[in-house]
Amino acid sequence: GAVVSQHxxxxxxxxxxxxxxxxxxxxxxxxxxxxxxxxxxQSLMLMATSNEGSKATYEQGVEKDKFLINHASLTLxxxxxTSAHPEDSSFYxxxxxxxxxxxxxxxxxxxxxxxx
Amino acid sequence: AQKITQxxxxxxxQEKEAVTLDCTYDTSDPSxxxxxxxxxxxxxxxxxxxxxxxxxxxATEGRYSLNFQKAxxxxxxxxSASQLGDSAMYFCAMREGRGNTPLVFGKGTxxxxxx
Numbered sequence: 001g002a003v004v005s006q007h008x009x010x011x012x013x014x015x016x017x018x019x020x021x022x023x024x025x026x027x028x029x030x031x032x033x034x035x036x037x038x039x040x041x042q043s044l045m046l047m048a049t050s051n052e053g054s055k056a057t058y059e060q061g062v063e064k065d066k067f068l069i070n071h072a073s074l075t076l077x078x079x080x081x082t083s084a085h086p087e088d089s090s091f092y093x094x095x096x097x098x099x100x101x102x103x104x105x106x107x108x109x110x111x112x113x114x115x116x
Numbered sequence: 117a118q119k120i121t122q123x124x125x126x127x128x129x130q131e132k133e134a135v136t137l138d139c140t141y142d143t144s145d146p147s148x149x150x151x152x153x154x155x156x157x158x159x160x161x162x163x164x165x166x167x168x169x170x171x172x173x174x175a176t177e178g179r180y181s182l183n184f185q186k187a188x189x190x191x192x193x194x195x196s197a198s199q200l201g202d203s204a205m206y207f208c209a210m211r212e213g214r215g216n217t218p219l220v221f222g223k224g225t226x227x228x229x230x231x
Contacts, residue, residue: 093159104151105219
């Protein structure tokens with residue numbers, strides 16, 4: 001299957017700092033990328049949909065000023081958690097898909113964020 | 117209302133036996149896709165199998181098969197000849213419509229394979 005990378009895989013930061021997470025599609029052009037958040041022992045919750053070259057669409061309850069998403073190219077989307085707080089500690093995982101609606105979504109390996 | 121329902125929080129299966137993980141879905145869109153993903157403790161989401169709403173036959177991928185009952189709106193995953201490495205969380209997901217829409221996930225089922 002297609003390969004999606006995510007960096008960093010794990011990050012620990014102090015409260016108040018910003019953290020940037022990168023999601024890359026390595027062998028296909030991803031017109032759409034999705035960002036999910038997963039708390040321990042829970043399912044994946046969609047945070048936002050990111051289309052290349054346009055503003056992200058955020059799900060209800062997700063603060064767009066806190067979770068900045070940029071999808072500047074067909075292979076890269078970034079999620080920046082601004083002024084992170086301990087409650088932002090979670091597993092963040094991105095997925096990417098190509099232009100066809102019939103295509104499978106492929107997931108990155110995820111990023112574990114711990115805010116102290 | 118939940119779009120994807122997985123009623124089994126946890127399941128146990130003996131090694132080499134088959135196991136069925138249940139999934140029901142709710143949609144009024146005639147075009148949709150159903151997916152199963154495996155999530156081991158490392159956290160990565162591993163794509164297992166896909167079934168399109170217009171597919172006439174049940175999807176199969178190696179030891180995985182999807183029992184698609186359209187009228188019942190169910191898409192159960194069958195794992196044959198379970199292996200210890202199959203122990204993981206399993207998520208059923210649905211994508212509605214023909215656009216680049218996101219997946220909606222069920223709550224998952226934790227499968228434990230016993231030697």
